[in-house]
Amino acid sequence: MANSQISNKKNTKSLILDAAFSFYHEPHFTDFSLNQIAEKVGISKPAIYRHFKNKEALLESMQAHFYDLLAERLIEVQKAAESGKEYSKMPFAETIQFFAANPEYINYFLSQFSLNENFESQMRAELSTRGVKQATVSINKEWTFSGKNDDQIQALYCGTTFLLFLKIREKMHKCKKTALDDNFGVKLIKFVTDGLRGVAEPGAAIFPKEISNERKEELKKICSIDESAFPPEDRIFTALATVIKKFGLTNVTIEKIADELNMAKSSLYFYFDNKNQLIAKLIEKEFSLLNEIIFENISEAKTYSECIYISLLSETNYFLFRPSIIPICQWLIQNTSNQMGSDKSLEVTHAWENRIAEDVKKIDLGFRISPEILSLWQGFLPVALTVMGKKYKMPYEEYLIAIEKIFECIQNGIDTDSCSI
Known part of the structure; x- marks a missing residue:
């Protein structure tokens, strides 16, 4: 009993x-x-x-x-x-x-x-x-994130990729666009460890192409941000980021944002119906500027490998210049991946996505991969890098080293002999 x-x-x-x-x-x-x-x-x-x-x-x-x-x-x-x-x-x-x-x-x-x-x-x-x-x-009481450490960058690459594709697969499953593939885990591991080289045939647009050091220096100049020509950040966006940092994402309210701005709550309701609309509109506005910068820079790319390299550099420079966007990254990874089920979110957004469309169809993760999803994946790696780099006060030179390593991971996968994922 x-x-x-x-x-x-x-x-x-x-x-x-x-x-x-x-x-x-x-x-x-x-x-x-x-x-x-x-x-x-x-x-x-x-x-x-x-x-x-x-x-x-x-x-x-x-x-x-x-x-x-x-x-x-x-x-x-x-x-x-x-x-x-x-x-x-x-x-x-x-x-x-x-x-x-x-x-x-x-x-x-x-x-x-x-x-x-x-x-x-x-x-x-x-x-x-x-x-x-x-x-x-990588448990270590003295552990600090560094762009010079291969294991830490590979761990960041693996962790970000796993989380994002798990979220995308979740959304696809909920939208009945895919069933739960019993081999999803095996396929995702292979994708991470082999990189684009492992999913593309030589000659395909997405198959990795070498970029010379001279060319990389040219691309770094293209991706640099002219601070004098950069528009000031929206003060409501800055207030939102401050509130998230102070109280956490789930505790954001219109009242707290209004208090941060030293204005009446009713003034914000004049522009936005609710908190979610406010966040969505502010991020949409901020990221439209980022997209303009990336797309303009990508027009200089001669290969898809250069397109990836430019995107990584441009986005990292942007986040470092707009540090207030970092506290909002959690909202981004949840909501951006949740939009994957809509047809609108899968529209081609720049020329290189058109060129790689046929190659991307051959990537098998147990659900539909599109050029837009591939770009989303590459776009979230600089987000994760900047979050960790800011937390551990990483100098800019190490960001550049880390970008090189992340780029290599995307292209050719990870060194499985020196990393336990």
Whole structure:
């Protein structure tokens, strides 16, 4: 009888945790209440207190559960790597497959990363206590991000690529544009490790072309920003970025933005109907300027490889010149990937995307890849680079070194002998 009661308690506790994570099925996460949890589980609110002292205890258990799941899978990767199995690809592919089938955990990770500036170091420490070794996730108490470190850049390249394509696949699946491919994890691992060279035939437009050092210097000059000709940043956009930095993405309100601007809330409602419209319009305006710069610079590209190189440089320079855009990057990665299901988002946006359209169709990740998705992937790598570089105060010279390495990863994949993903 006692064992049965314990079993029931464990089952109920698991159901409560599952209900809490279910609020992360959609990336537009909003806070939940214990009443909502109780309703989802089909129990009374007081019944929750038999398993969790309060909401804070539930949130702590959610975090511990996430770390347990992640550590369990990374340890399998670790064991495979130690035994010499094919670069631990299969266990890692299974990990990707798990998160593809359970997107709430990816959305939870993204929300925590956005809300907690110490989440990265906290996660490394938590994984370490669960037996995940340094070689698997680069755990190091003195770890600082540097553009000179190959392992860190490769980790950034892999992590950003995995997260973005998981989000895109999630959206495609929800829009019924694709089923959950059982080989998605294997295909994504191959795409990351082999780069464009591994998915294109020699002679194809997307097949990597060498860029001489002399030509790269020319392209760097093309991608430099003339500060004197650059328009000032929208003051509402600056206020939005400040509010996000102070209070976190989920706690942004029209009132807080108005307070930051020292103006009446009604004045903002004159221009915007709600918070989401305000954010969307401001980002659309800011990124239209970025697109103009990139497209103008891309017109100088002689090959698709040069197109990629120009895009990486132009975007990085832009983000470094507009640092207030960095706090909004979390909103970008959730919402931009969520637009992948609409036909409008898949329209060709510049000349090179027209030229590579046929080549891109041959890339098999288990769902439709378009030139626009390929550009989105390449565009988010500088976002991740700038976020990490700003956090660790990386000098501009190291950004240039990092861009070279990211470019090499896109073109030719990663060095699997020196990196454990």
